[in-house]
Amino acid sequence: MSHMKELTKGLFKENPTFIIMLGMCPTLSVSTQVSNALGMGVAVIFVLTCSNIFISMLRKVIPDSIRIPSYIVIIASFVTVVEMVMHAFVPAIYEALGVYLPLIVVNCIILGRAEAFAGKNGVLDSALDGIGMGIGFTMSLSFIALIREVIGAGTITLFPIGSFSGTITLPGLSASPVRVMTLAAGALLLMGYLKAFFTWKSTKGGKA
Amino acid sequence: MSYIGILVTYIFVQNFILVQFLGLCPFIGVSKNSESAIGMGVAVTFVTAIASVVCWAVHTFLLAPFGLEYLRTISFILVIAALVQLVEMVIRKMSPGLYKALGIYLPLITTNCAVLGIAIINIDNGYNLLESFTAGLAAGLGFTMAIILMSNIREKLDMTPVRKVFQGVPIAFISAGLMALAFMMFDKSLLTNLGLV
Numbered sequence: 001m002s003h004m005k006e007l008t009k010g011l012f013k014e015n016p017t018f019i020i021m022l023g024m025c026p027t028l029s030v031s032t033q034v035s036n037a038l039g040m041g042v043a044v045i046f047v048l049t050c051s052n053i054f055i056s057m058l059r060k061v062i063p064d065s066i067r068i069p070s071y072i073v074i075i076a077s078f079v080t081v082v083e084m085v086m087h088a089f090v091p092a093i094y095e096a097l098g099v100y101l102p103l104i105v106v107n108c109i110i111l112g113r114a115e116a117f118a119g120k121n122g123v124l125d126s127a128l129d130g131i132g133m134g135i136g137f138t139m140s141l142s143f144i145a146l147i148r149e150v151i152g153a154g155t156i157t158l159f160p161i162g163s164f165s166g167t168i169t170l171p172g173l174s175a176s177p178v179r180v181m182t183l184a185a186g187a188l189l190l191m192g193y194l195k196a197f198f199t200w201k202s203t204k205g206g207k208a
Numbered sequence: 209m210s211y212i213g214i215l216v217t218y219i220f221v222q223n224f225i226l227v228q229f230l231g232l233c234p235f236i237g238v239s240k241n242s243e244s245a246i247g248m249g250v251a252v253t254f255v256t257a258i259a260s261v262v263c264w265a266v267h268t269f270l271l272a273p274f275g276l277e278y279l280r281t282i283s284f285i286l287v288i289a290a291l292v293q294l295v296e297m298v299i300r301k302m303s304p305g306l307y308k309a310l311g312i313y314l315p316l317i318t319t320n321c322a323v324l325g326i327a328i329i330n331i332d333n334g335y336n337l338l339e340s341f342t343a344g345l346a347a348g349l350g351f352t353m354a355i356i357l358m359s360n361i362r363e364k365l366d367m368t369p370v371r372k373v374f375q376g377v378p379i380a381f382i383s384a385g386l387m388a389l390a391f392m393m394f395d396k397s398l399l400t401n402l403g404l405v
Binding site: 021022024025026028029068069072073076077079080083084098099102103105106107108111180183184185186187188189190191192193195196197199200203 | 226227228229230231232233236278279280281282285286289318319320321324325328329332372373374377378379380381382383384385386388389391392
C-alpha cells in the first residue's frame with residue numbers, strides 16, 4: 001500500500017511542476033511542441049529513476065559533507081547516457097531540445113528528489129518515487145505543451161508512425177493561430193494563469 | 209560577430225530569463241525585494257563570466273585534444289561546482305563585506321541553469337576565449353537586469369490589491385510574461401539594423 005503511495009504522490013498531490021514548482025526552466029522552454037515535451041519527459045523519467053536508485057543504494061557510503069557533489073556526479077553521468085542515446089536514435093528530438101538536454105543536470109527536480117527522498121529512503125521506494133515524479137513532470141509538461149501548441153500553432157505534433165506524418169492539424173485554428181502562445185511571453189503568461197487555477201482549486205478543496 | 213554584437217545579443221535579444229528561460233528558479237524565488245535581487249544578479253554575473261572562461265579552457269585544452277567531448281556535461285558541472293566554492297572562499301577572505309552581501313546566494317548558483325547554459329552555448333557556438341568571456345558577462349548582465357526589474361515590479365505589486373488566487377507566484381509569472389512581451393521588441397533585426405552581425 002505504502003509503495004503505491006510513493007508512486008502516485010508525484011502525479012497530483014505533489015506534482016513537481018504545479019505544486020512544488022521545481023524544474024521551471026525546461027518546463028517552459030521545451031513545451032512549444034507536444035513531441036518535444038514527451039521527449040524531455042522520457043529523458044527526465046530515466047535520469048530521475050536511475051539517479052534515485054543509485055543514490056539510494058549509495059546513501060550509506062556517501063559521507064554527509066560531500067553528498068551534493070556526489071549526487072551531481074551521479075546525475076551528470078546518467079544525463080550523459082541519455083544525451084548519447086538520444087543523439088544516436090532520435091536525432092530530431094536531440095536537435096530540438098538543444099541546450100536543455102544537458103541542462104537536466106541542474107534541473108531542480110532531480111537534485112531535489114535526491115536530497116529530499118532518495119538520500120533517506122530504501123531502493124524500492126526511491127525508484128517508485130523517481131518514476132512517479134518523472135511521470136508527474138511529463139504529464140504537466142505535455143499538458144502545457146498541448147495548450148501552447150493547439151492555441152499557438154493549431155497543430156499537435158506527435159511521432160511519425162507508418163503513413164501517419166506525426167502532425168495533427170486542427171482546422172480553423174491553424175489558419176489564424178494565437179502566435180504569442182508559442183513564444184516566450186505566452187509560456188510565462190500561461191504558467192501564471194495555470195498556477196492561479198491550481199491555487200484556486202486547492203483552496204476551494206480546503207474549504208469544502 | 210563583434211563583441212558589442214555578442215553583448216547586445218545576450219543582454220537583450222537572447223535574454224536568459226525572458227527569452228530562453230534559463231535561471232528561472234532564482235528569478236522567481238529571489239526577486240521579492242530589490243536588495244536581494246541585486247545581490248543575486250551580481251553573484252550570477254560574476255560566476256557566469258568566470259565559468260565561461262574556465263569551461264572554455266577545460267573544453268579546448270583538456271577535452272577536445274583527447275576526443276572526450278562527450279564528458280562535457282559532467283566535467284562542466286564539476287568545474288562550476290568547484291568554481292563556486294572557490295569564489296565563495298576567495299570572497300570571504302578578501303572582502304567580508306561583499307561576502308556578507310552575496311554569501312547566501314553563492315551556493316545556490318551551482319544549480320542555476322544560466323551558468324551551465326552559457327558554458328554549453330559558448331562551446332556550441334564555437335566562441336573563442338574572449339568571445340566566451342563577453343557572452344558570459346552579457347548573459348549575467350541580462351539576468352541581473354531582468355531580476356532587478358522584476359523585483360521592483362514585485363515591490364510595487366505588494367502595495368496593490370491582487371486577487372487572492374493570483375497572489376505571489378502566479379502574478380509574478382504574469383508580470384514576467386508581460387515583460388517578455390516587451391522584450392520581443394529586441395529581435396534579430398535589431399542586430400542587423402545596428403550593423404552588429
